[in-house]
Amino acid sequence: MSGWLEHLVFGILATVSVLSSFLVVTRKNPIYSALFLVVMFAMVAGIFMLLDATFLGFMQLLVYAGAIMVLYLFVIMLINPRDETLPDEGGTSEKAFAAGVSLLVFALLTFGISNSDLVTEMTTPGGIPALAEVPATHGAIEAFGYELFSKHLLVFEVASILILVGIIGAVHIAMKQRPASADENDSNEERLVTDV
Amino acid sequence: MFSLPALLYLSALLFSIGIYGVLARRNILVVLMSLELMLNAVNIALVGFGRVHALSTTSGEHGGQIFTLMVLAVAAAEAAIGLSLLLLIWRRWKTIDLRELCRLSG
Secondary structure (H helix, E strand, C coil): CCHHHHHHHHHHHHHHHHHHHHHHHHCCCHHHHHHHHHHHHHHHHHHHHHCCCHHHHHHHHHHHHHHHHHHHHHHHHHHCCCCCCCCCCCCHHHHHHHHHHHHHHHHHHHHHHHHCHHHHHHCCCCCCCCCCCCCCCCCCHHHHHHHHHHCCHHHHHHHHHHHHHHHHHHHHHHCCCCHHHHHHHHHHHHHHHHCC | CCCHHHHHHHHHHHHHHHHHHHHHCCEHHHHHHHHHHHHHHHHHHHHHHHHHHHHCCCCCCCHHHHHHHHHHHHHHHHHHHHHHHHHHHHHHHCCCEHHHHCHHHC
């Protein structure tokens, strides 16, 4: 892809992802937040593909825009939040505090990036050079998978154990209480509801 | 191609928007979404650094991308656990408001 086209595509992806992530945190209704989050995930997948991480871009689409967002939408539909049950968002002072903290973090990060020797060292005048000397398969599933299953096998195993623990934990936490102890749970629930 | 600092600034911007969402919002669902947003912002930086690093190695290593795959797994597990906790909270107290849940602070 020629240089200016890549710049243009990156500019569009970056702008849309920033705008949609801003909309995610400002919409009152979580359904709109979830839909803008899908847009943001898709834009990030596009950035990954521009960076020659083709396989990872597809994984991003499958795992985030596919699996995780479906999970979110299912939960939103399950609890079915109507406008009157949505929490009141904080006042302006609270929002100003949050905006101040996030601006501070952004200022610190940009200061760090612009003054980092490592980043200056890694930056080349014409942008990131194209991969010429390395195999053209960089980021494709063969090269990626070969490295994942040889050099980084432990990472793969740890990730699989983590996901297994996550599945078991999620099923256990979200499981309905057993009917045998239902009475006890009901009274417990009532007590907790009354002291809200 | 675009430069590495452009990617890092984009990543920093998305990360700070995520921090704003976590701090300002009271809806647990949106707070969880903001966490995903922050994880994605970090992923952009990781892939960018990995892409530059691949230039200096003859075999074109995928370290950054494999790190990102790990973050993806963590995000999936975090979403599953967080949403099941949210369901439990909703079933017990019929609220998704974080401020109503801070009963431990008295």
